[in-house]
Amino acid sequence: xxxxxxxxxxxxxxxxxxxxxxxxxxxxxxxxxxxxxxxxxxxxxxxxxxxxxxxxxxxxxxxxxxxxxxxxxxxxxxxxxxxxxxxxxxxxxxxxxxxxxxxxxxxxxxxxxxxxxxxxxxxxxxxxxxxxxxxxxxxxxxxxxxxxxxxxxxxxxxxxxxxxxxxxxxxxxxxxxxxxxxxxxxxxxxxxxxxxxxxxxxxxxxxxxxxxxxxxxxxxxxxxxxxxxxxxxxx
Numbered sequence: 603x604x605x606x607x608x609x610x611x612x613x614x615x616x617x618x619x620x621x622x623x624x625x626x627x628x629x630x631x632x633x634x635x636x637x638x639x640x641x642x643x644x645x646x647x648x649x650x651x652x653x654x655x656x657x658x659x660x661x662x663x664x665x666x667x668x669x670x671x672x673x674x675x676x677x678x679x680x681x682x683x684x685x686x687x688x689x690x691x692x693x694x695x696x697x698x699x700x701x702x703x704x705x706x707x708x709x710x711x712x713x714x715x716x717x718x719x720x721x722x723x724x725x726x727x728x729x730x731x732x733x734x735x736x737x738x739x740x741x742x743x744x745x746x747x748x749x750x751x752x753x754x755x756x757x758x759x760x761x762x763x764x765x766x767x768x769x770x771x772x773x774x775x776x777x778x779x780x781x782x783x784x785x786x787x788x789x790x791x792x793x794x795x796x797x798x799x800x801x802x803x804x805x806x807x808x809x810x811x812x813x814x815x816x817x818x819x820x821x822x823x824x825x826x827x828x829x830x831x832x833x834x835x836x837x
Contacts, residue, residue, distance in 0.1 A: 609640040609644075609678075610638055610639070610640045612676065613638055613640055613646055613648070613673055613676065614630055614635070614638055614833065614834040616672040616673060616675075616676055617629060617630050617635060617638070617648070617669055617672060617673070617834065618630050618631075618834070619668075619672055620665060620668040620669045620672055621665075621668075622634070622661070622665060622820075623661055623664050623665070623720070623721060623724040624661055624724055624813075624816060625813060625816060625817045625820060626724070626727070626728035626731065626770075626813060627817060629650065629665055629669065630832070630833070630834035630835060631834070631835060632817075632820070632821065632824070632832070632835070633821070633824050633825075633828075633831060633832030633835040634650050634651060634652060634665070634824075634832060635648065635649075635650060635651075635832045635833045635834055635835070636649045636650065636651045636687065636828070636832055636833065637649035637833060638833045638834070643680055644678050644679050644680035644681070645679075645680055645681040645682075645683070646673050646676075646679055646681065646682050646683065646684075647683045648669060648673060648682075648683070648684045648685075649684075649685055649686075649687050650665060650666060650669060650684070650685070650686045650687070651686070651687055651688055651689075651824075651827075651828060651832070652686070652688075652689060652824075653820045653821075653823035653824040653827060654823055654827070655688060655689060655690055656689075656690055657689065659689075659690075659691040659694070659695060659709070660705065660713075660717055660720060662686055662689060662691065662695055663695050663698070663699070663705050663708065663717065664717055664720075664721060665686075666684060666685070666686050666695055666696070666699045667699050669684045670682055670684040670699050670700075684699065685699075685700075688827075691709075694708050694709060695708065704716055705717050722774070725770055725773045725774055726774065726788045726789070727809050727813065728770045728813070729767065729770040729771055729774060729776075729788050730788060730805060730806045730809040730810070731806065731809045731810035731813050732763065732766050732767035732770050732810075733767060733784075733785065733802075733803075733806040734803070734806035734807045734809070734810040735763040735766070735767070735810060736758060736761070736763050736764050736767050736784070737750055737784070737785075737803060737806070740753075740758070741803075747796070747799035747800045747802075747803055748796040748799060750784060750785055750799055750803070751783075751784075751785050751793070751794055751795060751796045751798075751799040752796075753783075753784040753785075754780060754781050754782060754783060754784060755768070755778065755779070755780055755781075755782050755783075755784055756779075756780025756781060757784065758784060771786075774788060774791075775791075776788070776791045777791060785799060785802055785803075
């Protein structure tokens with residue numbers, strides 16, 4: 603592997619941390635990275651694409667800004683050029699991200715404010731979906747909602763799903779230690795009691811299925827729009 607090829611791999615690994623806020627999947631595995639070029643001098647050019655020309659500009663802004671941030675944070679990177687292509691608001695988004703201007707300043711007169719609350723909303727949904735992913739095998743093994751309401755994170759076998767759930771809980775400022783309750787209110791961190799467990803688990807299941815359905819739709823639309831696979835995409 604050449605030095606430049608190795609640097610490209612390092613950039614793509616960093617981009618793995620950037621998620622579509624609605625789908626909670628990396629932009630790399632979703633196929634949203636169309637170009638990633640790294641020069642020998644350390645200049646990085648990344649181009650992002652989305653399933654449709656009219657994908658929500660707030661979601662798009664988050665992904666472009668996050669991609670810029672993770673690439674710029676890499677040691678040895680001299681210059682960063684991250685931009686969105688084939689999107690109706692690409693000029694505003696790209697200019698705003700390049701200037702580090704924020705969403706509201708990038709859409710003057712159109713945006714009510716920054717996107718912190720929107721980001722938290724989607725992390726909350728991702729946490730609920732993760733709760734369902736962790737609890738499904740436990741329920742299949744015989745744990746009913748009342749039992750799940752008494753369990754702690756330390757009672758759950760290690761898995762990739764559990765690690766993902768812990769990361770989302772951490773992003774929301776919720777407890778992730780082994781003694782923390784498995785089922786908690788995503789807004790307050792309060793334990794879900796036995797009487798509330800059935801409803802909570804139902805909400806988690808609906809949230810997970812909705813995210814998975816949207817992910818399938820977006821993948822299909824992207825495939826229809828672009829014949830070639832994205833850089834770093836998992837086939």
